[in-house]
Amino acid sequence: MSSTIEKSTGKSDKLVRKKIDELGEELAYLQRKSRELGIPVLIIVEGLSAAGKGTLINRIIQPLDPRGFKVSCIASPNRDEQLRPFLWRFWRRTPSADRMAIFDRSWYRNLLDYTINRTLSEEELKKAYADVRAFERQLRDGGTVFFKIFLDISKKEQASRLAAMQGNPATAWRVNDAVLARHARYADYKIAVEIMFDETDEQEDFKWIKISAKDGRKAAAQALSKMVTGLTKRVNQEKAKAVPVMPVGRLPLFRSAPSLKKADLSQTLSKETYREMLAVRQERIEYLHHELYRQRIPMIMVYEGWDASGKGGNIRRLTEQMDPRGYEVIPTAAPNDVEKAHHYLWRFWNEFPKAGHVTIFDRSWYGRVLVERVEGFCTKEDWKRAYREINEMEENFHHFGTAIVKFWIHIDQDEQLRRFQARQENPKKQWKLHEEDWRNREKWKPYEEAVEEMFLRTHTRYAPWTIIEGNCKRFARIRALDVTIAAIEKRIAQRSK
Amino acid sequence: MSSTIEKSTGKSDKLVRKKIDELGEELAYLQRKSRELGIPVLIIVEGLSAAGKGTLINRIIQPLDPRGFKVSCIASPNRDEQLRPFLWRFWRRTPSADRMAIFDRSWYRNLLDYTINRTLSEEELKKAYADVRAFERQLRDGGTVFFKIFLDISKKEQASRLAAMQGNPATAWRVNDAVLARHARYADYKIAVEIMFDETDEQEDFKWIKISAKDGRKAAAQALSKMVTGLTKRVNQEKAKAVPVMPVGRLPLFRSAPSLKKADLSQTLSKETYREMLAVRQERIEYLHHELYRQRIPMIMVYEGWDASGKGGNIRRLTEQMDPRGYEVIPTAAPNDVEKAHHYLWRFWNEFPKAGHVTIFDRSWYGRVLVERVEGFCTKEDWKRAYREINEMEENFHHFGTAIVKFWIHIDQDEQLRRFQARQENPKKQWKLHEEDWRNREKWKPYEEAVEEMFLRTHTRYAPWTIIEGNCKRFARIRALDVTIAAIEKRIAQRSK
Known part of the structure; x- marks a missing residue:
């Protein structure tokens, strides 16, 4: 698939490649540091079909030490997962203190699907987003560093990539009916994505990293750059033992409680x-x-x-x-x-x-x-x-x-x-x-x-x-x-x- | 369900109850000892529908310290499990050194189903049994104590219990079509079970404990008694640090190996x-x-x-x-x-x-x-x-x-x-x-x-x-x-x- 999403050529391409190599090396260094300091890292990559999530993830992990990360591919929930609260399968996969977890899709997959298919009422959807915000805050307060990457792709670009994939015997099978159906509902997905941003983009530590998927290498360079900046900041904080916790605020008291x-x-x-x-x-x-x-x-x-x-x-x-x-x-x-x-x-x-x-x-x-x-x-x-x-x-x-x-x-x-x-x-x-x-x-x-x-x-x-x-x-x-x-x-x- | 499978009455019933209590206390003691000594214990309970596996398991676990055991109910393999070798899901559940694992059904569930539905050729079935024997031997050599219990039930008894269950509104729903279909093929199951015994009943440490399911309490007393004897033996061996390992025998040499x-x-x-x-x-x-x-x-x-x-x-x-x-x-x-x-x-x-x-x-x-x-x-x-x-x-x-x-x-x-x-x-x-x-x-x-x-x-x-x-x-x-x-x-x- 990589060949269909690389646009940069010639000299600028060379520069981007060099940039990616340098950033990769820095990320590998930060990965070792995070492990030493016991900082769990969670990277999630969201984006519509053919945005190049897989290629991006491969570019992120290539320089890393495999002893420290794990890629999870989030498919539709299986039967076992359907029988539990929807965050269950994500809780189970949260990284430990010496680990980096990389999710191809995430809990937002559930939420986007709920929104588009109207599986949940508006009120239930609000609740689900509240659950997600609490989940992310809890992990963050427990020490996890988050990177939420969204690869944005235009409908036109998506169409042309899907066509290119169909034309290649090695990838044609991947463009199945479900992918085409999602492409047809591109506008609905965009609305669902906007709701997602509205609900979860409020605070500094949970901001989405929104990247244009148009040029795969440039997208990788951008993502790597954001991660290097964020992790550097965090590693320095941890060294200084001054990781700020979100203020707890006023806790409720339930006066009818037993005694x-x-x-x-x-x-x-x-x-x-x-x-x-x-x-x-x-x-x-x-x-x-x-x-x-x-x-x-x-x-x-x-x-x-x-x-x-x-x-x-x-x-x-x-x-x-x-x-x-x-x-x-x-x-x-x-x-x-x-x-x-x-x-x-x-x-x-x-x-x-x-x-x-x-x-x-x-x-x-x-x-x-x-x-x-x-x-x-x-x-x-x-x-x-x-x-x-x-x-x-x-x-x-x-x-x-x-x-x-x-x-x-x-x-x-x-x-x-x-x-x-x-x-x-x-x-x-x-x-x-x-x-x-x-x-x-x-x-x-x-x-x-x-x-x-x-x-x-x-x-x-x-x-x-x-x-x-x-x-x-x-x-x-x-x-x-x-x-x-x-x-x-x-x-x-x-x-x- | 318990009420339908209790036959003993009066004085003999009282004696059996007392026996169960005493054996349960001994088992609880042996459980603590095994944990101290780091001996993993694996108990599997097999048997046809309505043989009373659940009741038996509840009788086994009641006296135990919950800190040390886990009951796993082995259903048909789910999608994730189907995509792996059939022993995968059992390997994952093998007990650690301070634990007792109790399986309601086991890897034999797969094998019995393969036999009855002829999913595997005769040669493949032989291979699968060879895999099972190797699996059990490996666990045993690694220190696990095995108890394989088979609850035997006659076709007549099975029919009467199913009828009783159907007559009770609390349990009628459990007698579904699949259960009735299995009852109709009782003879096939018995043959499959005989093959199972032939393939896996050879050696001392892997012998099946075959128990008549007719009287639920007597069955529990028998099962408990076997476990107490087996665990006592093992705990004493471990204390004497003289656990015999199966002889390795002559190892093969692959002469075409590289050097x-x-x-x-x-x-x-x-x-x-x-x-x-x-x-x-x-x-x-x-x-x-x-x-x-x-x-x-x-x-x-x-x-x-x-x-x-x-x-x-x-x-x-x-x-x-x-x-x-x-x-x-x-x-x-x-x-x-x-x-x-x-x-x-x-x-x-x-x-x-x-x-x-x-x-x-x-x-x-x-x-x-x-x-x-x-x-x-x-x-x-x-x-x-x-x-x-x-x-x-x-x-x-x-x-x-x-x-x-x-x-x-x-x-x-x-x-x-x-x-x-x-x-x-x-x-x-x-x-x-x-x-x-x-x-x-x-x-x-x-x-x-x-x-x-x-x-x-x-x-x-x-x-x-x-x-x-x-x-x-x-x-x-x-x-x-x-x-x-x-x-x-x-x-x-x-x-x-």
Whole structure:
């Protein structure tokens, strides 16, 4: 294809080639520097058919060290991807701190298609763009440098390139009906592109690099030049350890949020009552689990709570009669080194269930505003920002129709001590108790503060918190089942409206 | 569904329940032990429709710590999976050293379907079973403990359970046409299952655990009991550090293999000739790359060679005119901690290209018999066994129609010294030279030995080695292009027969 999109000739061509070589060398240097400094780089290349995206990408990557980049070609979402929020497949591919990711097309592919085919209502489209802006800001605040390149091509130029491709036996097959249909709707695409610019071109760090595709080499030189400038700036900032984070602004407070102070921990259930109640609820949840599957509703459950509050046993009673093919329990421990090299939300996005399935997080992304805050594993800016990031992520899940339940299993300090001692004395349960548990216990007060702020900051309409009074394990199990059942029933009722 | 498959009642039922609880507790203990000792555990549950696989799996996982296991439900392969060798999706899901993987259905699902629908010829089916046996042996030799459970159900029992499910509004939808069609072909399935047992039930460590599905609780007790026995044995072995590896046996020698001694390093090309030859070949490879895509032929290229032999530059010339959406360069560095916790072939299986795409490995799985052997990063048994494992993997790729090219870029010691010195003197290239390179250079002799044995052990008909004489970089680039072009042409010619 390259031969059809090269226009420059003779002397000016030679100059451009030289420029490309020089810029390429600089980019390769900056790539190594970024890797050393742990700066993830994300380059997306958008543009209509025959704009020369592939050729441009090849010119970008030729000088680079392959140890540090990966090209992803974004096709239409496959079945697995369709069963998740549309940003899922992009979250999964976000680069780690020592990597450069290059996307041929991107999340904008979905958005352009939605606009042109009117798959989404105007309101839904607005929401999708809001999700995209939040996504880009989150990555940026997490340290990622963005380059969004748009290769612009006129209808006439597109027509002539498609004709040239058709005339060449090696490329004729690429000009299929879909390509021709898109060419015929060129004007619609241009409008969709304008909307895209309007929605996402506001701020300095997210500006589109708009380049004329007319001369492939000149386009490459321009793109490389922008990247070299941007990366140089960033590498110097990082060296000076002065990367400015976007101001968090005023965080919302949800005043209807629950509070530990109001929890009545004296509630209990007798063994007999419990058994009866449990059987009825497990049968009901088994049925509702099937219904979620039939209606393709995804569900996310978060279990947070004090050490020894009984999360594991609670989850077990919840899932005992559920079909294991339709749920998964994801325990959240300290991140491994691959996870550490990504945005802290990356590993949770990765675990988003297929529509119709249930994912139960035994501890979760709330670790950021709990353990990471209290133990100082992240900066104050990091955990402050996290409230908004978490709300945005959960809203994103909500837009996809996800049922969301969040539990804090609550016990008091005396009850915790009793349970720690019981574990200590029972050889079969000693493995459950760690040094760390005693240390955490010392910090009850700061944890309590963090928990209360978490409620206030993240008790949203679409993802509310429930405090499960846990001093009596039986009571807590029944309560968790009841809340879960009600949440599913509500979600199903909304769906069938 | 559980209610339809429970037969035991009264007193005997109580005993079975108690047995299940006790065994579950033991299994949970063994799970923790396996994790401590770094033993991966793989449990697969096979069985015809309505045999109660889901219920059995739920009984197995209830007592376990969710931090250590994952249930995978194996459906029909999706599009992405269809574009890879059939074992790809299972390799990707193999458990790491601290994990237990539970498969609801498995690779046997593919094999049973192939048998019943006669998708494969008898010879192809034999090959597929050989691939499966190699796969299981490789995992086992890598430390994985296997449990293969087959839940047997009579046609009569199956009919009655399906009828019961149809009668229950919560489960009726699950008895779809596909399930009924499979029920009608019950006899065919039984034959396919017998073939499966014949092909894969030979050796102690791979024996099927065949269980009657008639009584769900008794089946669970039997399965748990087998697992507890097997894991206890293994945990004790590991404690004694005496895990026996399958004998490697006599390794084949491919006498037609190339040898470093025979390479003529004096060959060179002038700049002008090189430029002309390069342009012609790059144009040809661009065309052939499209052809691979059109014909959905996957291609694997391996670049091995001495430090500073020019692999990077060689790959760059190869790919310069290729469409970046159709190839990927995978550089192989030391494994990260996730990779270390898996079988050493796991990460390479993960990178297998979609049919129609090219993956170029800059260093590869041959590290096992080169750097790992020479530096003592693995045991002698490990690298000895690797020859066979590598041949099996490549044969597996070959069965899938993959074009395979393997290069050793060869230079002599004098040339390497010149290049090291040139790097040292050029500030722009200093980053390419590491202390390690000098250390490796000291070990030229043992590396040479390892390289020669690698050729002799892995120069197969389907994945032959080519030594690229690399003292003259220009010559090496043209030579690599020529071999690649010939390999693709050969593959395409075979396809069109």
